[in-house]
Amino acid sequence: MPHLPPAQEVALQFHQLCEHLMLPAVPANTVLGIEEGAGLPDAAFWWKERATCCKVRARRFGSQRQLVVVEPSSTAGVAVLKLKNLPVNSFSLEFLTELIINLEKLENDKTFRGIIITSDCPKAFSAGVDLREICGKNPAHYTEYWKVLQDLWLRLYLSNLVLISAINGPCAAGGCLIPLTSDYRILADNPKCLIGLNETRLGISAPFWFKDPLVNIIGHRASEHALQLGLLFPPAEALQVGIVDKVVPKDQVQSTALSVMTQWLAIPDHARQLTKNMIRKPTADLLVKHRDTDIQNFVSFISRDSIQKSLQMYLAKLKQNKD
Amino acid sequence: MPHLPPAQEVALQFHQLCEHLMLPAVPANTVLGIEEGAGLPDAAFWWKERATCCKVRARRFGSQRQLVVVEPSSTAGVAVLKLKNLPVNSFSLEFLTELIINLEKLENDKTFRGIIITSDCPKAFSAGVDLREICGKNPAHYTEYWKVLQDLWLRLYLSNLVLISAINGPCAAGGCLIPLTSDYRILADNPKCLIGLNETRLGISAPFWFKDPLVNIIGHRASEHALQLGLLFPPAEALQVGIVDKVVPKDQVQSTALSVMTQWLAIPDHARQLTKNMIRKPTADLLVKHRDTDIQNFVSFISRDSIQKSLQMYLAKLKQNKD
Amino acid sequence: MPHLPPAQEVALQFHQLCEHLMLPAVPANTVLGIEEGAGLPDAAFWWKERATCCKVRARRFGSQRQLVVVEPSSTAGVAVLKLKNLPVNSFSLEFLTELIINLEKLENDKTFRGIIITSDCPKAFSAGVDLREICGKNPAHYTEYWKVLQDLWLRLYLSNLVLISAINGPCAAGGCLIPLTSDYRILADNPKCLIGLNETRLGISAPFWFKDPLVNIIGHRASEHALQLGLLFPPAEALQVGIVDKVVPKDQVQSTALSVMTQWLAIPDHARQLTKNMIRKPTADLLVKHRDTDIQNFVSFISRDSIQKSLQMYLAKLKQNKD
Numbered sequence: 027m028p029h030l031p032p033a034q035e036v037a038l039q040f041h042q043l044c045e046h047l048m049l050p051a052v053p054a055n056t057v058l059g060i061e062e063g064a065g066l067p068d069a070a071f072w073w074k075e076r077a078t079c080c081k082v083r084a085r086r087f088g089s090q091r092q093l094v095v096v097e098p099s100s101t102a103g104v105a106v107l108k109l110k111n112l113p114v115n116s117f118s119l120e121f122l123t124e125l126i127i128n129l130e131k132l133e134n135d136k137t138f139r140g141i142i143i144t145s146d147c148p149k150a151f152s153a154g155v156d157l158r159e160i161c162g163k164n165p166a167h168y169t170e171y172w173k174v175l176q177d178l179w180l181r182l183y184l185s186n187l188v189l190i191s192a193i194n195g196p197c198a199a200g201g202c203l204i205p206l207t208s209d210y211r212i213l214a215d216n217p218k219c220l221i222g223l224n225e226t227r228l229g230i231s232a233p234f235w236f237k238d239p240l241v242n243i244i245g246h247r248a249s250e251h252a253l254q255l256g257l258l259f260p261p262a263e264a265l266q267v268g269i270v271d272k273v274v275p276k277d278q279v280q281s282t283a284l285s286v287m288t289q290w291l292a293i294p295d296h297a298r299q300l301t302k303n304m305i306r307k308p309t310a311d312l313l314v315k316h317r318d319t320d321i322q323n324f325v326s327f328i329s330r331d332s333i334q335k336s337l338q339m340y341l342a343k344l345k346q347n348k349d
Numbered sequence: 350m351p352h353l354p355p356a357q358e359v360a361l362q363f364h365q366l367c368e369h370l371m372l373p374a375v376p377a378n379t380v381l382g383i384e385e386g387a388g389l390p391d392a393a394f395w396w397k398e399r400a401t402c403c404k405v406r407a408r409r410f411g412s413q414r415q416l417v418v419v420e421p422s423s424t425a426g427v428a429v430l431k432l433k434n435l436p437v438n439s440f441s442l443e444f445l446t447e448l449i450i451n452l453e454k455l456e457n458d459k460t461f462r463g464i465i466i467t468s469d470c471p472k473a474f475s476a477g478v479d480l481r482e483i484c485g486k487n488p489a490h491y492t493e494y495w496k497v498l499q500d501l502w503l504r505l506y507l508s509n510l511v512l513i514s515a516i517n518g519p520c521a522a523g524g525c526l527i528p529l530t531s532d533y534r535i536l537a538d539n540p541k542c543l544i545g546l547n548e549t550r551l552g553i554s555a556p557f558w559f560k561d562p563l564v565n566i567i568g569h570r571a572s573e574h575a576l577q578l579g580l581l582f583p584p585a586e587a588l589q590v591g592i593v594d595k596v597v598p599k600d601q602v603q604s605t606a607l608s609v610m611t612q613w614l615a616i617p618d619h620a621r622q623l624t625k626n627m628i629r630k631p632t633a634d635l636l637v638k639h640r641d642t643d644i645q646n647f648v649s650f651i652s653r654d655s656i657q658k659s660l661q662m663y664l665a666k667l668k669q670n671k672d
Numbered sequence: 673m674p675h676l677p678p679a680q681e682v683a684l685q686f687h688q689l690c691e692h693l694m695l696p697a698v699p700a701n702t703v704l705g706i707e708e709g710a711g712l713p714d715a716a717f718w719w720k721e722r723a724t725c726c727k728v729r730a731r732r733f734g735s736q737r738q739l740v741v742v743e744p745s746s747t748a749g750v751a752v753l754k755l756k757n758l759p760v761n762s763f764s765l766e767f768l769t770e771l772i773i774n775l776e777k778l779e780n781d782k783t784f785r786g787i788i789i790t791s792d793c794p795k796a797f798s799a800g801v802d803l804r805e806i807c808g809k810n811p812a813h814y815t816e817y818w819k820v821l822q823d824l825w826l827r828l829y830l831s832n833l834v835l836i837s838a839i840n841g842p843c844a845a846g847g848c849l850i851p852l853t854s855d856y857r858i859l860a861d862n863p864k865c866l867i868g869l870n871e872t873r874l875g876i877s878a879p880f881w882f883k884d885p886l887v888n889i890i891g892h893r894a895s896e897h898a899l900q901l902g903l904l905f906p907p908a909e910a911l912q913v914g915i916v917d918k919v920v921p922k923d924q925v926q927s928t929a930l931s932v933m934t935q936w937l938a939i940p941d942h943a944r945q946l947t948k949n950m951i952r953k954p955t956a957d958l959l960v961k962h963r964d965t966d967i968q969n970f971v972s973f974i975s976r977d978s979i980q981k982s983l984q985m986y987l988a989k990l991k992q993n994k995d
Contacts, residue, residue: 209577226939231946242569246888246951247914253947254855255939268570293549293578300554301576305569532900565892591893616872616901623877624899628892 094124095146096132103139104287105132106280108146109204115147116156117200122174129181139291140188142283143204151193151219154200160328161337168325175200176317179235182207183310186299188290192283194276197221198258199228206239209290209302211269212283214276215261221269224256229336230327233320235313242309244268417447418469419455426462427610428455429603431469432527438470439479440523445497452504462614463511465606466527474516474542477523483651484660491648498523499640502558505530506633509622511613515606517599520544521581522551529562532613532625534592535606537599538584544592547579552659553650556643558636565632567591740770741792742778749785750933751778752926754792755850761793762802763846768820775827785937786834788929789850797839797865800846806974807983814971821846822963825881828853829956832945834936838929840922843867844904845874852885855936855948857915858929860922861907867915870902875982876973879966881959888955890914 095108107128111121132138145151159171182189182204191208195218202223205211213219223240225232232253241249244267251257252267261273274282290298313320327333418431430451434444455461468474482494505512505527514531518541525546528534536542546563548555555576564572567590574580575590584596597605613621636643650656741754753774757767778784791797805817828835828850837854841864848869851857859865869886871878878899887895890913897903898913907919920928936944959966973979 209573226943226947229940229943231943231950234950237947237950241951242573244570245568245891247890250855250888250948250951251917253951254944255935271574289578294552297549297552297554297579298577301549301560302573304554304557304560305564305573305576532896565896567893568891594897612901617875620872620875620877620902621900624872624883625896627877627880627883628887628896628899 092124093118093121094128096128099142099284101284101288101291103137103291104142104284105138105140106142106144107132108144109152110146112147114150115145115152115201117152117154117159117175117203118156119159119171119174121156122171122178126174126178126181129178129185133181133185133187138187139295140190140287141185142190142192142280142287143208144192144280144283145195147195149195150201151191151195151197151221152201152204153196153198154203157337157341161334161341165325165329168328169321172321172324173317175203176235176313176320179203179207180310180313183239183306184303186295186302188287188298190283190287190290192279193219193221193270194279195219199223199225199232200236202236202240205270206236206243210271210283210286212272212274212279212286213261213264213270214279215273216276217260219276220258220260221264222256222258223253224258226254227256228340230333233324234316235320238309238312240269415447416441416444417451419451422465422607424607424611424614426460426614427465427607428461428463429465429467430455431467432475433469435470437473438468438475438524440475440477440482440498440526441479442482442494442497444479445494445501449497449501449504452501452508456504456508456510461510462618463513463610465513465515465603465610466531467515467603467606468518470518472518473524474514474518474520474544475524475527476519476521477526480660480664484657484664488648488652491651492644495644495647496640498526499558499636499643502526502530503633503636506562506629507626509618509625511610511621513606513610513613515602516542516544516593517602518542522546522548522555523559525559525563528593529559529566533594533606533609535595535597535602535609536584536587536593537602538596539599540583542599543581543583544587545579545581546576547581549577550579551663553656556647557639558643561632561635563592738770739764739767740774742774745788745930747930747934747937749783749937750930751784751787753778753787753789755789755798756792758793760796761791761798761847763798763800763805763821763849764802765805765817765820767802768817768824772820772824772827775824775831779827779831779833784833785941786836786933788836788838788926788933789854790838790926790929791841793841795841796847797837797841797843797867798847798850799842799844800849803983803987807980807987811971811975814974815967818967818970819963821849822881822959822966825849825853826956826959829885829952830949832941832948834933834944836929836933836936838925839865839867839916840925841865845869845871845878846882848882848886851916852882852889856917856929856932858918858920858925858932859907859910859916860925861919862922863906865922866904866906867910868902868904869899870904872900873902874986876979879970880962881966884955884958886915 093109093111095110097106097108098104099106109115109121109125111118115121129141132141155175160168163171185207188210189208190210191205191212193205193211193213195214197205198220202221205221213221223232223236237249237253240253244252248267252259252269259267259269261270264270265273272282272286416432416434418433420429420431421427422429432438432444432448434441438444452464455464478498483491486494508530511533512531513533514528514535516528516534516536518537520528521543525544528544536544546555546559560572560576563576567575571590575582575592582590582592584593587593588596595605595609739755739757741756743752743754744750745752755761755767755771757764761767775787778787801821806814809817831853834856835854836856837851837858839851839857839859841860843851844866848867851867859867869878869882883895883899886899890898894913898905898915905913905915907916910916911919918928918932
């Protein structure tokens with residue numbers, strides 16, 4: 027299983043992805059228009075009574091945008107969680123917080139047994155870490171940010187609910203957090219829908235708690251190659267290496283997710299949850315045990331002058347391209 | 350490698366398997382007839398001098414039936430061990446005890462280097478745990494039962510002999526213990542010959558010492574899906590996912606096992622045993638280290654009123670179907 | 673994935689390999705002729721200033737032969753390291769020492785980012801452990817030998833450089849050390865180019881630090897079979913089981929290695945090195961932690977009368993065939 031497309035092709039794919047993921051090409055107005063128009067009404071049923079903690083957290087960011095939309099599906103017990111942090115679902119602290127709050131609510135609501143997670147941004151499933159959160163801020167901010175990212179990982183990886191990722195757009199680096207922690211992954215059959223942990227291409231290294239589930243999913247050898255080379259797999263290769271479980275036409279991603287979900291819900295919850303916990307706990311325990319050290323490592327790495335300088339130049343270039 | 354047949358098909362397969370495995374459809378007379386007729390004479394050579402301990406244990410159950418038949422094969426050094434606890438080789442305490450005694454004898458007999466394990470029951474390779482052993486009894490009984498099951502696992506997984514499973518019938522849940530701990534697995538190419546750990550479908554969870562060898566054999570991702578969904582694989586899928594090493598027509602299962610065995614016996618025993626132990630010891634050590642906790646967990650789980658009630662209803666239904 | 677060629681074929685392949693690997697069929701004169709003619713001039717650029725330690729170590733063996741030749745490649749930053757311990761690159765203590773010294777130099781030379789390791793012996797990539805080093809010597813010698821072999825493994829497995837094995841000849845038993853610790857493995861498409869850990873066929877067991885990377889590369893189930901049966905895979909099977917990443921015609925092995933290397937060098941070194949270390953450290957730590965015990969086990973095993981006797985007979989037979 028050698029997953030090494032010719033160098034030129036990789037470079038091209040990467041260039042294209044950068045264009046799609048990193049450049050906030052959609053004007054702010056359009057963004058707000060889409061959000062207020064489509065997302066809110068559908069989710070209204072669900073969002074009636076926000077917990078106090080949610081209000082407090084949301085207020086803190088002072089945002090009126092709804093970054094995560096939860097909708098019922100046609101199948102009883104199944105929610106569809108739509109990521110809607112335009113343009114490319116970058117993990118801002120605000121977005122991560124909204125995401126965790128929504129997952130917490132679903133987890134505690136006995137009427138739900140499974141969640142389909144998908145993107146409501148036309149340009150991407152998720153671009154992962156928002157570089158503005160890890161550039162030009164102070165160590166206390168980096169610490170909080172990384173802790174929240176770990177929280178999201180732990181909540182997803184050990185979720186009692188069935189989680190299915192309906193990956194309807196490109197999914198790179200930290201954006202793989204949700205697919206890697208899901209029970210099942212469906213990818214849209216579109217050449218732009220690349221998926222992979224391409225951190226090394228940006229000069230950084232994925233954390234061990236991204237490496238561990240990747241090894242669990244595609245094995246050790248393929249992970250060595252994928253992680254070191256920062257490979258972004260197009261759909262056919264993604265399926266072959268096993269980083270996704272199914273590839274279907276883009277307009278069938280969500281319906282397929284529902285159909286697969288039905289099979290998972292045929293199993294009694296209690297037995298399935300015990301089994302899931304038994305398989306995943308050893309991997310999760312590694313993060314639980316080492317999370318403080320991991321935060322220290324991250325903060326110390328990201329605070330380096332050389333890394334900050336490199337990130338600033340990268341962000342400046344993005345801003346320039348946008349103007 | 351997505352191993353999710355359509356929900357309907359799974360349900361049908363499972364229904365069929367339940368019929369085959371759980372309903373003791375063969376009248377008791379026929380059972381005894383088969384046993385006394387075919388099995389005993391062939392094994393007579395072997396069974397001449399039973400160890401005292403065996404007599405004591407056998408006497409304890411007061412059974413005259415021979416549940417495990419050991420025969421020589423056409424290849425020197427190779428025994429064929431036939432499971433014959435009709436109708437479906439359920440793991441009764443008596444059957445497990447007979448099995449362990451026979452394995453112990455073969456292990457200590459220097460004339461044997463390998464064992465082919467197969468079923469002498471037309472309806473199944475093995476249905477696993479006998480529900481009557483874990484329903485309506487007391488904690489002391491559950492403790493003894495689980496300990497004996499662990500003993501069997503440890504004896505097989507670290508056996509110095511070459512073990513080949515000749516799986517000539519359906520093999521579900523605990524019935525996979527023998528294949529999972531064998532060195533090589535051959536499955537009959539028959540749509541009824543489903544194999545898998547379908548515990549979750551019965552509302553329970555396979556123990557970690559079933560999960561660990563499964564992960565070793567088919568990998569982590571496939572195990573997550575197979576265990577959570579309680580998948581029973583038909584032959585072609587079983588081969589593809591790797592839970593068996595070879596699929597052959599039913600009437601060739603045993604001869605193929607002998608042919609494969611010949612290759613394994615071409616290797617000097619001492620070197621092969623050292624190597625096998627080196628690879629398997631870390632997995633076996635996990636059970637050795639945690640077996641007391643595992644017994645406590647099992648006994649506490651199975652003693653719950655809700656679980657007992659559910660098992661009683663299930664057994665009552667089986668009895669009703671039989672009458 | 674059953675990798676069990678018919679017993680007869682295995683026997684034949686093994687016989688052929690023994691002929692190719694073990695019998696020093698090339699007269700000593702020819703050997704020296706080749707070495708002095710071809711190897712030295714090319715490597716002259718590189719070898720100008722030997723470190724003092726190297727001189728000391730080399731002097732100790734009193735050899736004038738150059739067993740390891742390092743050449744530049746057509747790609748900047750990439751060295752080609754040629755194994756040249758004729759006839760079959762057996763791991764003599766002298767050869768291992770030369771190899772470690774050269775690797776150390778390349779590792780410390782900032783102009784190099786990657787190494788392609790290949791054989792300059794027409795008959796083999798490597799036959800592994802030189803039996804003369806572990807036969808008829810004293811425990812102190814065995815201790816030193818095994819320690820140096822562990823040193824080589826650790827240096828390669830955690831190397832900051834990109835390592836690609838260009839396997840242009842048969843590669844058996846300990847000869848797999850270099851491929852197993854490389855980042856990428858390319859095998860010549862020639863039926864004589866068998867690769868595998870066939871230790872059990874010689875009556876010994878591969879150490880756990882050969883087993884661990886093999887499991888990482890081809891998985892647990894395939895490793896159980898390959899190690900216990902001492903399988904030597906021909907190219908197509910080697911690719912299928914995954915012990916190599918690519919198979920190409922023999923005359924393209926080195927150029928393909930260079931082409932693959934280019935892809936690896938497209939990644940920033942620092943990020944790739946951090947990532948490689950994160951993935952491999954847990955496996956390497958096992959050897960670091962247990963290396964003393966492992967040495968003791970090896971020395972005690974190899975010092976046994978029965979093992980020594982068997983090795984002496986084997987060597988005598990080889991000498992006889994040669995005469």
